[in-house]
Amino acid sequence: MEFESIPGVGGKTAAALAELEAPEAALESGDVLTIASAPGITEGRAAAIARGAIQRRHDDPGGFLATDRAKSLYDDALSLLQERAVTQYAEKRLETLYPSPCASRIQEVHQLVDRALSRDPDSDVLDALGGVDPLAEPSGLRVRDRCLATADAEQYAKAKNRMPELSAEVVDDARDIDELARSYATVFVLDESFAGIDIDGDVRILPNALEEPETVVPERLLSFFATNREPILAAAEVHRLAGLEPPCELDTLINGLDRVDDDGTIVGDEELRRLEVAVDDLDAAVGTAESVANDHLRDAIKERNVTIEGQDFLSLVEQGARVDSLLARELDEDFETALKKARTHLRDSLSLAPEEGELADRIFGGDPTFPISRREDAVSRLKNELTAARDRRASTLKSELAADLAELREPVDQLVRNALELDVELAIARFATDFDCVMPEFGDPETGFEIRAGRSPLLDVDFQHVDPVDYGVEGVTLLSGVNSGGKTSLLDLVGLVVILAHMGLPVPAESVRLQRFTELHYYAKSQGTLDAGAFESTLQEFGDLISGADGRLVLVDELESITEPGASAKIIAGILEALDTQGATAVFVSHLADQIRAAADVPVAVDGIQAVGLVDGELQVDRSPVKDHLARSTPELIVEKLAGEASDASFYESLLEKF
Ligand SMILES: Nc1ncnc2c1ncn2[C@@H]1O[C@H](COP(=O)(O)OP(=O)(O)OP(=O)(O)O)[C@@H](O)[C@H]1O
Numbered sequence: 001m002e003f004e005s006i007p008g009v010g011g012k013t014a015a016a017l018a019e020l021e022a023p024e025a026a027l028e029s030g031d032v033l034t035i036a037s038a039p040g041i042t043e044g045r046a047a048a049i050a051r052g053a054i055q056r057r058h059d060d061p062g063g064f065l066a067t068d069r070a071k072s073l074y075d076d077a078l079s080l081l082q083e084r085a086v087t088q089y090a091e092k093r094l095e096t097l098y099p100s101p102c103a104s105r106i107q108e109v110h111q112l113v114d115r116a117l118s119r120d121p122d123s124d125v126l127d128a129l130g131g132v133d134p135l136a137e138p139s140g141l142r143v144r145d146r147c148l149a150t151a152d153a154e155q156y157a158k159a160k161n162r163m164p165e166l167s168a169e170v171v172d173d174a175r176d177i178d179e180l181a182r183s184y185a186t187v188f189v190l191d192e193s194f195a196g197i198d199i200d201g202d203v204r205i206l207p208n209a210l211e212e213p214e215t216v217v218p219e220r221l222l223s224f225f226a227t228n229r230e231p232i233l234a235a236a237e238v239h240r241l242a243g244l245e246p247p248c249e250l251d252t253l254i255n256g257l258d259r260v261d262d263d264g265t266i267v268g269d270e271e272l273r274r275l276e277v278a279v280d281d282l283d284a285a286v287g288t289a290e291s292v293a294n295d296h297l298r299d300a301i302k303e304r305n306v307t308i309e310g311q312d313f314l315s316l317v318e319q320g321a322r323v324d325s326l327l328a329r330e331l332d333e334d335f336e337t338a339l340k341k342a343r344t345h346l347r348d349s350l351s352l353a354p355e356e357g358e359l360a361d362r363i364f365g366g367d368p369t370f371p372i373s374r375r376e377d378a379v380s381r382l383k384n385e386l387t388a389a390r391d392r393r394a395s396t397l398k399s400e401l402a403a404d405l406a407e408l409r410e411p412v413d414q415l416v417r418n419a420l421e422l423d424v425e426l427a428i429a430r431f432a433t434d435f436d437c438v439m440p441e442f443g444d445p446e447t448g449f450e451i452r453a454g455r456s457p458l459l460d461v462d463f464q465h466v467d468p469v470d471y472g473v474e475g476v477t478l479l480s481g482v483n484s485g486g487k488t489s490l491l492d493l494v495g496l497v498v499i500l501a502h503m504g505l506p507v508p509a510e511s512v513r514l515q516r517f518t519e520l521h522y523y524a525k526s527q528g529t530l531d532a533g534a535f536e537s538t539l540q541e542f543g544d545l546i547s548g549a550d551g552r553l554v555l556v557d558e559l560e561s562i563t564e565p566g567a568s569a570k571i572i573a574g575i576l577e578a579l580d581t582q583g584a585t586a587v588f589v590s591h592l593a594d595q596i597r598a599a600a601d602v603p604v605a606v607d608g609i610q611a612v613g614l615v616d617g618e619l620q621v622d623r624s625p626v627k628d629h630l631a632r633s634t635p636e637l638i639v640e641k642l643a644g645e646a647s648d649a650s651f652y653e654s655l656l657e658k659f
Pocket of ligand 1: 623
């Protein structure tokens with residue numbers, strides 16, 4: 001795939017994408033997670049790349065959001081969705097939804113929305129989603145008791161790259177390997193040519209070692225599962241609560257995770273635990289065993305009346321003979337009992353296995369002495385044996401667990417992915433529920449739009465208090481209305497509904513029918529009269545607009561404020577005529593509807609948001625515009641009110657006639 005043909009992807013990004021295992025599939029499915037795992041690509045950038053790839057796939061020319069106001073309305077729509085996502089991933093993934101004029105893209109999103117709308121945004125599921133995160137590769141793992149060896153420079157480079165946890169060594173001959181075997185517990189030789197060499201130590205000829213990381217460095221897999229324990233467990237919980245079909249047996253997975261500690265060490269194996277404790281407690285246990293033996297012997301000696309024959313006494317005194325011989329003769333039995341007690345204590349307190357016990361027995365023995373003391377050589381022998389047994393056990397368990405977990409590695413990816421995608425769907429589902437949304441229907445009417453009971457979630461009033469608005473337009477129209485009647489809010493509603501519909505999403509209304517537009521041009525109200533330069537460039541913008549593509553929706557809010565009213569009316573009339581010829585759909589909010597109509601060469605429709613009256617000085621408005629009706633202005637309404645109320649109404653009546 002030519003990555004650089006994706007809009008917004010340059011050479012550097014293309015190279016980063018090429019490093020992914022299956023970049024095409026990731027781009028195809030808009031998989032932000034995988035794209036963001038390419039070097040140097042953030043999740044935000046990944047969303048933009050995914051969007052570009054989607055555009056290219058649908059032959060989407062882009063540029064639907066043709067003006068700043070249209071873009072900011074899209075940002076608002078996106079925020080409403082993103083606020084309803086739990087994970088940062090879903091927030092970014094939602095950014096791959098964008099308004100498109102292409103039917104195929106809109107239908108593609110409809111499938112996602114169909115799934116989304118069948119989901120139940122249960123609060124327990126949302127809580128569980130809080131713990132789900134994209135899986136992270138553990139970093140900084142070093143294994144020092146094993147090494148890789150090869151005579152091949154290429155293999156050496158590969159080994160360094162693929163197994164950075166292990167040290168890789170270049171060897172020339174068997175002698176070099178022999179030397180390595182003295183420094184490392186295990187040497188994995190990558191070259192078949194060394195098969196059959198006879199070397200002491202654990203040397204394994206494993207040409208496939210680089211393809212079998214779970215055999216060579218099981219710690220990598222254990223560390224992966226240990227690092228990602230929380231998101232994996234949370235994703236499993238999401239599956240359970242939401243009734244999603246898991247890609248692996250959840251019990252097996254949880255069981256596997258229970259067997260590895262947070263630092264990647266094995267837990268839950270009694271034999272390993274026994275050996276660990278035995279190694280750690282050996283010195284202390286030997287000390288206590290000594291005391292047990294000596295206490296016994298001391299008590300025995302204290303209670304005993306020893307009769308020394310004269311001859312013996314003489315030898316003791318004259319020849320400096322040791323008291324041990326006397327001890328042996330007089331206390332032989334007690335000495336044996338004391339040794340037995342020491343040995344039993346050692347075996348019991350360290351829970352030694354029979355063969356270990358035999359080694360332990362040798363710690364206390366030999367000729368009778370008092371006090372009894374350990375035999376250091378026997379202690380270190382036992383320690384070495386126990387340490388080796390512990391390491392052997394840990395290594396076997398690690399390999400076994402790594403083999404079990406290796407089978408779960410891919411399913412776990414899928415498990416987390418499912419949960420994150422569910423978050424995307426639930427955000428859409430919550431958006432649809434929170435704003436009483438409906439799926440829009442395209443193609444009928446063939447031009448324009450028809451909104452029934454639309455309610456904008458972007459108003460400065462609580463959504464429950466938003467009045468539903470009906471409005472439909474075919475062709476170009478002026479929208480008149482009283483001050484604060486809701487004209488700008490209505491343009492926002494139309495813009496928002498059109499953007500959401502073209503994103504493939506549900507819209508906040510009872511029903512919406514619309515044509516598939518090619519672009520949305522929304523011009524917000526300008527802040528006061530423009531200077532000559534700004535006026536000129538605004539006019540040029542409209543010049544470009546008029547010479548552009550078919551099928552556009554143009555929304556313009558009070559363009560008259562850019563210059564003096566007389567000139568404005570003429571300019572707006574000209575723009576409307578041109579848009580009419582072009583077959584565009586356009587709504588121009590204006591207080592100059594009368595003047596514009598008079599200046600236009602074609603009949604221009606005028607709709608009006610009407611005030612139904614003044615109550616306590618407050619205008620009561622019907623927010624749904626009346627078709628083909630020029631709404632009366634606020635001043636006119638007030639004059640009319642005064643004409644009706646004043647005792648001498650002649651002044652107000654004469655004013656009223658001027659409207
Ligand atoms: N559909 C609605 N439901 C409830 N309140 C609304 C609705 N539409 C508008 N409003 C309220 O009316 C206020 C004024 O609306 P808006 O600014 O759209 O009026 P306008 O006709 O454009 O005013 P102006 O002529 O002064 O530009 C909004 O800030 C909002 O509080």
